[in-house]
Amino acid sequence: MRKNTSFPGLKTGAVIAAHPLAVAAGRSILARGGNAVDAAVAVSFALNVVEPQASGIGGGGFMLVYPAQGKPVFLDYRERSSSACKSHARLGGAAVAVPGQLRGIEKALSLFGSLPLADLVAPAAGLARKGFPVSQVFTGLLSQRLSLIKESPVMESLFLDQGNPPQPGFILSQPDLADTLEYIGQEGAGCFYLGEIAREILRAVAAAGGDIGAQDMASYRARELSPLEGRFGQYTILTAPPPSTGGTNLLQLMGIWEHYGHENSPDLLLGLDYLARAMGYVFRDQDRYMGDPAFVDIPLDRLLSADYLDQIAKDIAAGKSQTADSHYLSGSTTNFITADRFGTVVVVTQTINYFFGAGIAIPGRGFILNNQVADFTPSPESPNAPAASKIPLSNMAPTMVVKDGGIVMAIGSPGARRIVTALAQVLLHYLEGRKSLDAAVHWPRFHCEGETLHAEGDLPFISELEDLGYQVKVHNTMDLFFGGVTCLSWRDGSPKGIFDRRRDGDVFLE
Numbered sequence: 001m002r003k004n005t006s007f008p009g010l011k012t013g014a015v016i017a018a019h020p021l022a023v024a025a026g027r028s029i030l031a032r033g034g035n036a037v038d039a040a041v042a043v044s045f046a047l048n049v050v051e052p053q054a055s056g057i058g059g060g061g062f063m064l065v066y067p068a069q070g071k072p073v074f075l076d077y078r079e080r081s082s083s084a085c086k087s088h089a090r091l092g093g094a095a096v097a098v099p100g101q102l103r104g105i106e107k108a109l110s111l112f113g114s115l116p117l118a119d120l121v122a123p124a125a126g127l128a129r130k131g132f133p134v135s136q137v138f139t140g141l142l143s144q145r146l147s148l149i150k151e152s153p154v155m156e157s158l159f160l161d162q163g164n165p166p167q168p169g170f171i172l173s174q175p176d177l178a179d180t181l182e183y184i185g186q187e188g189a190g191c192f193y194l195g196e197i198a199r200e201i202l203r204a205v206a207a208a209g210g211d212i213g214a215q216d217m218a219s220y221r222a223r224e225l226s227p228l229e230g231r232f233g234q235y236t237i238l239t240a241p242p243p244s245t246g247g248t249n250l251l252q253l254m255g256i257w258e259h260y261g262h263e264n265s266p267d268l269l270l271g272l273d274y275l276a277r278a279m280g281y282v283f284r285d286q287d288r289y290m291g292d293p294a295f296v297d298i299p300l301d302r303l304l305s306a307d308y309l310d311q312i313a314k315d316i317a318a319g320k321s322q323t324a325d326s327h328y329l330s331g332s333t334t335n336f337i338t339a340d341r342f343g344t345v346v347v348v349t350q351t352i353n354y355f356f357g358a359g360i361a362i363p364g365r366g367f368i369l370n371n372q373v374a375d376f377t378p379s380p381e382s383p384n385a386p387a388a389s390k391i392p393l394s395n396m397a398p399t400m401v402v403k404d405g406g407i408v409m410a411i412g413s414p415g416a417r418r419i420v421t422a423l424a425q426v427l428l429h430y431l432e433g434r435k436s437l438d439a440a441v442h443w444p445r446f447h448c449e450g451e452t453l454h455a456e457g458d459l460p461f462i463s464e465l466e467d468l469g470y471q472v473k474v475h476n477t478m479d480l481f482f483g484g485v486t487c488l489s490w491r492d493g494s495p496k497g498i499f500d501r502r503r504d505g506d507v508f509l510e
Contacts, residue, residue: 009494010341012510015039016486016497017336018054018414020506021132022046025123026338027508029115036340037065037112038120040348041105043336045124045181048367049174050132051504052159053141053355054334054414057184057192058362058369060100061350062240063108064227064398066407068343072238072400073111076391077104077222079372083388084211088378091148093210095358095371097392098220099201101350102189107222112344121185128181128366131173135504137480139165145356154361155368177366193217200362205369208360216389227400230304232258235408235431239399240349242298245290246397246420249282251304252312253424256281259313269461273468275428276448277316279421283324283449291383292391298383323450333396333414335486337497345488347398347410349419395419401431408491413500415483418454421447422483430491437489441498445482456482478502 013036015026025046026039034042040063048056055061063075077100089095109117142149142165149155156163161170184191191197198217205212228241230251237254239247256278260271289298302308333351351370352358358371375392377384384393395417401409409430413422422445429440444459453470455462457477466472475481484503489496499505 010339010509013039013341014337014339014488014495014497015043015508016488016499016505017043018047018334018484018486018499018503018505019050020504021050021127022336023506023508025127028123029120030340032115032119034115035112035342036338036344036346037108038115039338039340040336040346041109041113041117041120042123043338044101044105044348044350045121046127047334047336047350048181049124049128049177051138051334052368053138053145054332055350055352056367057101058099058357058367059350059352060370060372061104061348062244062394062396062398063104064238064240064347064400065108065112066238066345066400066410067112072227074225074227074241075104075107075222076225076243077101077107078243078391078394079370080220081373081376081386081388081390081392082210082212082216084213085373085386085388085390088373088376088386090354090374091359091371093205093208093358093360095373096205096210096212096360096369097372098212098216099370100220100222102184102192103220103222106189107224111224117188118185121181125178125181125185128174128178131171133169134166134172136168137504139168141355142166148356148359152359152361154363155356155359158361158366174366176364180365180367193220197362197365200365201369204360204362208358230254232427232431234403236402237399238402240397242290242293242300243391244394244396245286246395247399248290248300248303249286249395249420250397250399250423252282252285252309253278253420254427255304255306255309256312256316257428259310260316269464272446272461272465274316275424276446276453276465276470277321278312279448280322280324280450281312281316282420283417284322286393287324287377287382289383290393292393295387295390296383321450333416333419335398335412335414335484337410337412337486337488339410339488339495345400345407345410347400347412349396349398349412349414351396351414397423399423401427406490409487409489411485411487413483413485415481417449418447418481418483421445422485426485426487430489437487437496437498441485441487441500442478444477447482454481
């Protein structure tokens with residue numbers, strides 16, 4: 001599949017992430033001669049420090065690697081429920097699933113890494129020990145989740161300033177996390193899953209009402225998969241396979257749009273209505289068919305077939321619509337991209353689920369545990385129903401666009417189900433040539449799962465959409481509710497990186 005083995009315009013590489021200090025961590029690794037996977041690992045650890053509300057070693061994620069040589073690889077290190085899990089829970093110990101982050105990092109480095117783990121941990125450990133100035137976004141999220149934080153003395157000691165969210169500019173140091181990261185750098189992932197850290201996790205989860213066992217931790221492994229592949233015009237799209245539903249739903253949205261005669265219908269209102277209805281159909285399919293493929297037979301071929309998507313397009317053209325089940329609309333998670341001068345590109349989406357996860361931090365260790373059990377669907381009839389040793393569905397969809405054997409774009413976003421709709425809107429705007437990359441990323445977004453249409457305040461035709469029958473919930477302009485798209489593109493012959501202004505972030509290209 002690969003044609004190019006290096007990228008024009010990259011002498012060192014590229015890093016795009018949700019915090020400037022995480023970008024600096026990845027940049028430092030590239031400057032030392034590390035490759036894109038090495039840099040991605042350094043960014044991952046650094047985000048645990050500077051964006052602890054969104055991801056970390058107590059969570060998990062997905063990594064899509066397009067190596068300079070060989071086939072693309074998708075790494076699944078999504079969290080897995082305990083062997084005793086029976087029911088849905090949103091917070092507390094019962095909501096914690098077995099973290100996959102470190103096993104994913106271990107797998108990525110075994111396949112592609114070139115530098116020792118201790119070297120890749122060092123920038124993050126230094127940040128945690130020295131401290132960093134908190135941002136307005138971080139302060140705001142602490143304020144939103146203040147009641148959760150205050151339920152845990154450990155969480156309160158980690159993130160609050162005399163019982164209150166620290167003001168922007170406050171230097172937040174995390175010495176316990178620094179010690180933990182340095183220990184992991186020396187001992188490897190095994191110390192997290194088999195050693196004293198594992199025992200501390202089990203004690204903290206049990207004390208909060210959870211049921212993860214020692215064997216659950218010891219048996220966790222990351223998985224190497226093939227990316228899900230689809231077509232859009234002249235482009236090949238590589239994205240997340242199950243247990244993510246994000247990649248499937250993204251390819252569905254792109255395919256349904258291709259069956260719409262938009263070339264002959266420049267009316268923006270009609271296009272908004274069409275895409276909003278398409279969202280309802282793909283999320284209906286998510287609710288009906290998608291779950292952990294080890295437990296559920298997912299009809300992927302049918303869901304992505306041209307005949308099936310064409311029929312949906314015809315239904316929409318006839319004025320039909322679908323309403324998906326209601327889901328908790330968390331805005332958490334993070335996404336980042338790295339590339340190197342050798343020709344490798346990496347897209348990572350990682351999370352602890354809701355902002356600040358399950359509300360549990362490990363005493364003396366400085367990291368937060370996920371609440372991924374919340375991503376199961378409470379109904380026992382759902383293909384995503386809770387079960388023992390099962391991976392809850394995810395909407396995360398690290399994605400790459402390829403043309404003629406070379407990468408055109410790498411892209412991803414946080415934002416639960418808005419990951420799918422944010423990526424689709426950016427890709428449609430950009431790949432069809434209607435907007436520049438910057439304009440495509442920052443154009444007003446919307447999200448619809450049926451009757452309720454969520455819209456940024458400057459989206460055109462809000463009143464007209466209401467006239468069409470939508471219940472429009474208007475959000476702020478450039479609202480982090482609609483994700484934080486990270487994008488690196490070579491479509492115009494030279495690299496261009498964008499980080500969504502809806503969140504903190506930065507871009508390094510050299």
